[in-house]
Amino acid sequence: MTDRNPPTSNKQLLIILGIFLALGCLLLWGTLKLVDGLILLIPPSVEQQLGALVVPAYERLAAHSPAQDTLDRLLERLETKLPKEQKIDRNYRLLYIPDDTANALALPGDTIIVYRGLIQQLESENELMMILGHELGHFANRDHLRAIGRGLALQLVVAVFVGDTGGFANIAAAIASDLSKAQFSRNQESQADEFGLKLLVSHYGHAAGATDFFQRLARENNLDIALLATHPAPGDRTVTLKQTIAQRRYPIRDLSPLPATLKAIDKSLLLK
Ligand SMILES: [Zn+2]
Incomplete structure (x- = not known):
């Protein structure tokens, strides 16, 4: 025993x-x-407070131009198709930056950045709307807040829900520096693609142009494009989007041409 x-x-x-x-x-x-x-x-206003720390750096690079007006109008049209809960307390805006970077991005606090280099790559309005819809998807899914480190996220949650003990400014500054290097996960990117696709279809009534840009990127193998550095492989995105289009039986109809003010953006014409 x-x-x-x-x-x-x-x-x-x-x-x-x-x-x-x-x-x-x-x-x-x-x-x-x-x-x-x-x-x-966390209310969008908190995200806007965080955005206020990052957005000015981009505002300095933005330029007022006919392209900005056109992009504003297109974003407004897409906004009318957003689900109701995505319109409450939001303050969406777009900043057009005349720089050859081929990229678009979503900054915290409802600001979308579109670079001239991206517009130059586009062949239809539908492609552009898909990209804007994708960026709106990042806001809808609160991807910025989900992308910050767990530790900071916990501190932010405590500051917002338990009460600010004077630390919000410090937390916000730390988050802002985190956000400048933030990359969204693959899952977040495909959710944003799906959100963009839905918006595209509710705007045009069909899904044409949803995959054109990504397909071209995959084909051209243009590794110089900034968008590729922060997003999943365009070939994979095309496959997933095409599957969703087929599953939901979205119709494909004629593409809408890129508005004249955007088409006029040509490297040779606009290099200042
Ligand atoms: Zn994205």
Whole structure:
């Protein structure tokens, strides 16, 4: 009897340790889930406060031009198709930056950046609307807040929901520096693509142009494009989008031409 006791208590100890470990993991997992859930409840105004720390740097590069007016008008048209909850407390705006970077991005606080280099790559209005819809998707899914580190996210949640203990400014500054290098996950990117596709279809009544730009990128293998550095492989995006279009039986009709003010943007004409 006495010989058998020690191994039994070792086994019991192991079981207890295992239970504690499992409980610890569960607690950690629960906290992360809770933070994720609470992030989605953070009001857009908090995100706009964060955006106010990042947006001015881009505002300085923006230039007023006919292209800006056209882009504003297109974004407005797309906004009317947004689900109701995505219009509350939002302040969407677009900044056109005359720079050869071929990219578009969403800054926290509802600002979309579109570079001249991207417009030069486009062949239809539909392609542009798909890209704008994708960026609106990042706002809808609160991707900026979800992209910040867990530690900072937890601090932000505490500051917003438990009460600010004077630390918000510090947290915001840390988050702003985090956001300048933030990259969204593959999953976030495909969710934004799906959101963009839905908007595209509700705007035009069909899905033509949804994949054209990505398809061209994949074909041309143009590695110089900034958009490729921050987004999943365009070939994969095309495949997923085409599957969704087929599953939902979205019709494909004629493309709308790029508005004249955007078509006029040609490297040779506009280099200042
Ligand atoms: Zn994206």
